[in-house]
Amino acid sequence: MKTSQRLLKIPTSPIRKLTPYAQQAKAAGVNVYHLNIGDPDTLTPEPMLEVLHAWKQNPITYAHSQGHQPFLNALKMYYHHLGHSFVETQDIQITTGASEAISFALFATCEANDEVLVFEPFYSNYQVYASLHHVKLVPIPTELRTGFHLPDEKTIASYITPKTRAILICTPNNPTGTVLTAEEMTRLVAICKQHQLFLLSDEAYREFTYDNKKQTSLLSFMQEIPELAILIDSMSKRYNLCGARLGMLVSLNQSLLQGILQIAQGRLSSGLIDQTMAAALNQLPLDYLEQMKNEYQQRRDVLYAGLKQIPGLVVTKPEGAFYFIAQLPVADAEDFCRWLLTDFRDQNETIMLTPAAGFYATPGLGKSEVRIAYVLKCEHLKRCVQLLQRAIHLYNEQTYVMSEIASEM
Numbered sequence: 139m140k141t142s143q144r145l146l147k148i149p150t151s152p153i154r155k156l157t158p159y160a161q162q163a164k165a166a167g168v169n170v171y172h173l174n175i176g177d178p179d180t181l182t183p184e185p186m187l188e189v190l191h192a193w194k195q196n197p198i199t200y201a202h203s204q205g206h207q208p209f210l211n212a213l214k215m216y217y218h219h220l221g222h223s224f225v226e227t228q229d230i231q232i233t234t235g236a237s238e239a240i241s242f243a244l245f246a247t248c249e250a251n252d253e254v255l256v257f258e259p260f261y262s263n264y265q266v267y268a269s270l271h272h273v274k275l276v277p278i279p280t281e282l283r284t285g286f287h288l289p290d291e292k293t294i295a296s297y298i299t300p301k302t303r304a305i306l307i308c309t310p311n312n313p314t315g316t317v318l319t320a321e322e323m324t325r326l327v328a329i330c331k332q333h334q335l336f337l338l339s340d341e342a343y344r345e346f347t348y349d350n351k352k353q354t355s356l357l358s359f360m361q362e363i364p365e366l367a368i369l370i371d372s373m374s375k376r377y378n379l380c381g382a383r384l385g386m387l388v389s390l391n392q393s394l395l396q397g398i399l400q401i402a403q404g405r406l407s408s409g410l411i412d413q414t415m416a417a418a419l420n421q422l423p424l425d426y427l428e429q430m431k432n433e434y435q436q437r438r439d440v441l442y443a444g445l446k447q448i449p450g451l452v453v454t455k456p457e458g459a460f461y462f463i464a465q466l467p468v469a470d471a472e473d474f475c476r477w478l479l480t481d482f483r484d485q486n487e488t489i490m491l492t493p494a495a496g497f498y499a500t501p502g503l504g505k506s507e508v509r510i511a512y513v514l515k516c517e518h519l520k521r522c523v524q525l526l527q528r529a530i531h532l533y534n535e536q537t538y539v540m541s542e543i544a545s546e547m
């Protein structure tokens with residue numbers, strides 16, 4: 139039986155594409171360091187786990203479609219602590235991960251064939267939801283040499299067409315690590331106001347900003363553009379709850395929220411256990427997020443220092459989140475990443491990276507780049523740098539020998 143044509147058009151996740159090769163390597167007893175996916179080795183906070191251990195409610199029911207009230211209350215407190223005291227529980231829709239919030243937001247703001255501006259490279263799963271809802275993502279290039287910061291207002295505005303409905307940003311950014319400045323956020327808000335575009339801001343990594351930089355949240359502008367601003371948020375990274383599958387969509391646009399609630403009712407609810415557990419976020423020590431940030435800053439510093447030593451590798455220091463985009467001295471980073479899993483071994487160990495081409499919508503871009511997630515302990519990251527350096531050297535030696543043989547034939 140034939141599937142739909144549109145199903146065939148859903149792009150493969152660059153983050154998971156090479157997983158079968160990693161599984162084969164592991165089945166053969168090879169130790170694979172995973173720098174390919176943002177699933178950190180840091181622990182879920184104890185107060186949240188205690189809720190799981192003490193779980194009594196039987197049966198485990200659905201939660202309300204908008205969200206479980208204790209979790210909504212805890213989130214309201216969280217946003218108030220950040221200084222956004224206007225946020226009420228009625229402005230929050232709980233979603234099954236930020237992933238679902240992205241899907242809801244695109245569906246709620248665009249008709250089929252409408253356009254959404256994104257800054258390239260961008261989080262690859264946006265493409266999945268854009269495909270699902272027949273939305274066209276229009277990439278605006280940013281560059282490694284300028285730390286992937288935004289182009290000027292005129293350049294951004296030049297991408298706006300009558301079909302443009304929204305700008306989708308991510309700050310701190312996955313995959314680049316860039317944290318948009320207050321001035322950049324102001325610029326985007328002004329553009330959206332002038333052209334009546336929705337501004338969708340994915341802030342899954344809000345607290346992970348380094349060198350005393352502070353993230354400027356869309357929440358700071360939400361009252362200025364109440365109809366246009368949509369915050370996409372996640373519990374996954376902030377509280378090491380990737381597997382709990384919880385995210386949030388926050389907006390002051392009540393008719394948009396009402397429509398989204400109707401979709402949410404169609405899928406009944408996010409998990410009751412997950413939400414009850416996550417509601418314990420207000421029991422965490424006040425410096426919990428500061429500690430997490432310090433840990434990632436240390437990891438970034440170790441990895442950055444190591445990567446800078448690798449000849450031919452080009453990288454800028456990420457300002458936030460836990461990813462690097464690195465340009466490697468190889469022609470085809472995807473081939474290199476596959477080879478790392480299929481051929482390269484050093485003391486029976488290898489690394490898994492994500493080829494960065496999947497974070498670009500423009501064909502041909504990012505071909506020699508990889509995304510590296512610093513989700514492992516510093517000592518493991520040091521070992522990963524060693525492995526990467528050896529691998530690049532060996533891979534280029536082999537590629538050179540192969541091309542020599544080919545040219546003699």
Ligand SMILES: Cc1ncc(COP(=O)(O)O)c(C=O)c1O
Nearest residue numbers: 235236237261312342372374385
């Ligand atoms: C930028 C960004 N947005 C959204 C998500 C999805 O998060 P969630 O686990 O909440 O679905 C991720 C996950 O890696 C991400 O990096």
